[in-house]
Amino acid sequence: MQIRSPEFGTVEVADDRIIEFPAGLPGFEQCRRFALVHEEGHEAEVFLLQSVDEPEVAFSITAPMRLGVNLEFALSDEEVALLALEGVDDVAVAIIVRSQSAEEAGPASAGLSANFMAPLVFNTRARKGMQKVINRLGCEITLRQQD
Template sequence: MIINTKYLGEIDIKKERIIKFKKGLLGFENLKEYVILNLPNNEVFQCLQCIKDPEVAFIIINPFLFFKDYDIEVDNEELEKLKISDKNQLALYNIVTIPKDIKKMTANLLAPIVINVKNKLANQIVLENTNYKTKHFVYNETKEVNENVSSK
């Protein structure tokens, strides 16, 4: 299946890679199908690309690469909605905002994206009773991540 993307132009993806969001992303509730794309020469950041609208794409991270103490609990109701019966089926991502001054890059730790990697169902959840915010600076954590990735 050929799709147009914001960062990689026209690409061919397999339909089984499409992730279906039950409610869409916050602010993009009407767009429910996305694919995760690897970015060239980058082992840390990925792109969550909308299938239907090439201009809708989000840079995402595995939060545990940057925030070692990131600790959230996905409630049972959410796990049931996504048909997650085993924690190994769960993948977690966070959207990052990268301004011109990269030192001001932030990650939204308050509203992670939860994906069932087996059946490709997903939701963006908003955490309750937490100190996490929509903007956590990433730059302070970047040096350690770069050193870890380079040592592989």
């Protein structure tokens, strides 16, 4: 399947590599199918989570560990069912990151920002995903210094 990406142009993605978000993403509920895209020829540290349904919708994502952060949180029975999870080995977690210049955000907010309170959770086997919105502190966030 070919998808359009504002970042990478037209990209070929195998149908069996599409990730389904059964509930969409908060604010983007109409977008249910996504592909992970990255620049060819480089080891990917940041992926583009590109909507297949609406090409203008895309998010930069990375593993929390890339930023020296360990996230631990529980999933409800409903969330486990939504993801069709059978075991913890099938789970991957990512966070949405974005970069803002001082002109866009002002000097105090410039730089890289990451949304640790709404991580993305993937079932890598079933290729299903969801965004886990954490409304209160009930998860463990540990910052680790990168060596």
